[in-house]
Amino acid sequence: MKKIAVLGGGSWGTTLANLLAENAKLEVFLWIREKELLAEVKAKGENTWYLPGVKLHSNLRTSADITEVLMDANYFLVVVPCQYIRGVLQEVKDMFPVNPIVICASKGIEIESLSPLSKVINDVLSEKKPIYAILSGPSFAKEVSAKLPTAVSLGCINEKVGRDLQQLFSNSYFRVYYNPDYRGVELGGALKNIIALAAGIADGLGFGHDARAALITRGLAEMSRLGIALGAKERTFMGLSGMGDLVLTCTGDLSRNRQVGLRLGQGEKLKEIINSMRMVAEGVKTTKAVYRLAQSLNVEMPITEQVYAILYDNKDPRQAVCELMERKLKEE
Ligand SMILES: NC(=O)c1ccc[n+]([C@@H]2O[C@H](COP(=O)([O-])OP(=O)(O)OC[C@H]3O[C@@H](n4cnc5c(N)ncnc54)[C@H](O)[C@@H]3O)[C@@H](O)[C@H]2O)c1
Numbered sequence: 001m002k003k004i005a006v007l008g009g010g011s012w013g014t015t016l017a018n019l020l021a022e023n024a025k026l027e028v029f030l031w032i033r034e035k036e037l038l039a040e041v042k043a044k045g046e047n048t049w050y051l052p053g054v055k056l057h058s059n060l061r062t063s064a065d066i067t068e069v070l071m072d073a074n075y076f077l078v079v080v081p082c083q084y085i086r087g088v089l090q091e092v093k094d095m096f097p098v099n100p101i102v103i104c105a106s107k108g109i110e111i112e113s114l115s116p117l118s119k120v121i122n123d124v125l126s127e128k129k130p131i132y133a134i135l136s137g138p139s140f141a142k143e144v145s146a147k148l149p150t151a152v153s154l155g156c157i158n159e160k161v162g163r164d165l166q167q168l169f170s171n172s173y174f175r176v177y178y179n180p181d182y183r184g185v186e187l188g189g190a191l192k193n194i195i196a197l198a199a200g201i202a203d204g205l206g207f208g209h210d211a212r213a214a215l216i217t218r219g220l221a222e223m224s225r226l227g228i229a230l231g232a233k234e235r236t237f238m239g240l241s242g243m244g245d246l247v248l249t250c251t252g253d254l255s256r257n258r259q260v261g262l263r264l265g266q267g268e269k270l271k272e273i274i275n276s277m278r279m280v281a282e283g284v285k286t287t288k289a290v291y292r293l294a295q296s297l298n299v300e301m302p303i304t305e306q307v308y309a310i311l312y313d314n315k316d317p318r319q320a321v322c323e324l325m326e327r328k329l330k331e332e
């Protein structure tokens with residue numbers, strides 16, 4: 001049986017590793033970074049920090065030793081939070097074979113380089129010439145772990161690899177659609193988190209359903225504008241990894257990004273919100289990266305600009321929403 005190394009024992013890495021172990025098409029080995037957590041996982045058969053209450057499959061192997069996890073793997077699934085991916089891969093890049101199939105399930109834009117994750121992974125592993133794929137779409141770890149029906153996109157420019165991966169991940173509750181536009185798929189997942197912060201802020205301020213619907217719709221417009229500037233296909237933003245994930249994250253209270261927004265709208269400070277969370281809300285750092293990227297590409301992203309000002313310039317959220325409403329009137 002072929003082996004998949006899963007890097008990242010947070011809620012999503014654990015969920016996907018567990019799903020793949022249950023699918024029983026691959027041998028699955030999950031890297032858990034924290035040794036104390038690994039000890040609990042081994043003792044209780046459960047990821048008590050990031051995915052409590054979910055029993056892990058007996059086929060799932062776990063280790064805190066990343067070299068053991070990577071050894072002789074045929075597939076590499078990266079589910080480390082966006083800003084740490086470069087550092088983690090840099091340490092172990094020599095362990096990858098030539099032309100490794102690297103699937104990314106993380107969502108974000110790297111601040112340092114303003115790069116989407118395909119570029120980060122291709123940069124670090126450039127000597128190995130990786131075959132890159134991205135798994136993204138509306139999928140809360142908790143719901144997938146409860147085996148609730150979920151549909152996502154798998155972006156890969158190499159159709160044969162993409163269709164093989166589609167088979168490996170799919171099962172009766174997890175339906176994977178293949179899309180050759182990997183750039184569009186990865187950008188949808190990264191950019192929707194900024195709009196989810198905005199929707200949470202509006203809801204936290206008590207601005208109602210109309211405001212949320214406007215943010216989702218105009219959010220999709222600015223996500224697509226940046227996507228097109230970066231070579232993505234506009235149509236991809238209408239699919240699961242675009243509109244699908246945007247709607248989920250802007251409306252679903254399981255979203256960490258939406259929760260950060262809600263708390264900001266209710267008057268809490270970003271620092272205290274982040275300090276109270278063990279989990280990651282990728283939109284916070286991705287907002288900074290996208291704000292800079294949009295400026296460098298001269299792409300208009302008014303919602304992102306206001307979220308940036310709230311997060312990083314201490315702007316009053318109420319003022320930010322007023323400014324969005326009072327911008328020069330435009331055509332749709
Ligand atoms: N949780 C979900 O429902 C979900 C769904 C789809 C995609 N994602 C994406 O998956 C990615 C991983 O998120 P998650 O939700 O699994 O994480 P999480 O918030 O559940 O856990 C945090 C993770 O960050 C890791 N971490 C902390 N500091 C680190 C460091 N210095 N170096 C490397 N790793 C470090 C921890 O070990 C842990 O694995 C994110 O990009 C997220 O957007 C999450």
Ligand SMILES: O=P(O)(O)OC[C@H](O)CO
Nearest residue numbers: 137138139140255256257
């Ligand atoms: O909890 P969030 O906001 O990181 O969202 C999780 C997933 O990205 C939803 O598809």
